[in-house]
Amino acid sequence: MLPWHQYLLGFLFLLAGANHFRTPKIYERIIPSYFPDPKTLVIVSGIAEMCFGLMLLNPETQIIAAWGIIGLLILFIPVHLYMLQNEHASLKLPKWVLILRLPLQLALIYWAFLYT
Incomplete structure (x- = not known):
């Protein structure tokens, strides 16, 4: 059985990915203007978050998922x-919330790294 915190991270990424489809306009708005096609990026990142979230819940795919989550967080x-x-x-x-999100990314990267 996986640790509870691994289930939590997987579930959080499932929810975050699903939210890309619930409120896509918000995500499109926060994509920097130097990136092409925000609508496609929102869809692709939402699918990736959900896939990696699910994969994190399977011991056979958790390492791939953890590295995928780390890659997304860096991106x-x-x-x-x-x-x-x-x-x-x-x-x-x-x-202050926007500033706090930057070290939060590092904490999330560390959290995902625990499952590599």
Whole structure:
């Protein structure tokens, strides 16, 4: 049986990925303008998050999933920086929340690394 925190991370990524399809416009808004086709990126990243979340729940695929999650989290860093720099992309979140999201990415990367 997997540890509870591995189930939690897998479930969080399943929910996060599904949310890309519930509220795609929000995700499209936070993608930096130098990335092409935000709509496609939102769909692809949502599918990837859900796939990796499910794969993390299987001992046979957890290592691939963990590395995939780490890769996604690294790829999402420009989005977090863009949200700090662009008022429209910030979603009216307080600056301290946007700043806090950067070290949170590192914590999530570490959490995923536990399953490699």
